[in-house]
Amino acid sequence: MAEHLLVTTTAPDRETANRLAASAVQAKLAATAQVHGPVTSFFWHLGVQGEGEEWLASFKTTGDRYTALEAHLIAEHTWQNPEVTAIALARGSAGYLHWLETATTPES
Incomplete structure (x- = not known):
């Protein structure tokens, strides 16, 4: 069974966070x-x-x-040492997890 993850990062503004989110999904990394x-x-x-x-x-x-x-999040981020963390998803509906696996499969 595949491992399923929730990955997080923070960004200084909405535009940066949106750009990171869109580019990761477009690349099928998420x-x-x-x-x-x-x-x-x-x-x-x-x-x-700080605050x-x-x-x-x-x-x-x-x-x-x-x-x-x-690697993508670190390379595309505006900060030198951005937070990139992951936690394993302990459970999820079978259909959703199958979709997650399919949606992140690189194209041949």
Whole structure:
């Protein structure tokens, strides 16, 4: 059985998050992507505690496509060291998971 993942990244603005979401789906690196926001983030950066507004982009993909999706998000992101994290989907409806696998299969 294929591994199914929820991958997330954050972006500085809606336009960047939308661009990352659209390009990942267009490349079949993710079956779907959603952009949420704005969200308020609290973080450490360069030794300083910070706070800022960000946009969250989430992607559904397979374990087989994760490495390519991660590389794409890092290459296309405006930040030097963007967050790219993934968690395994423990369950999902059979039809949805089949669709997710089909939608992320590269074209021959």
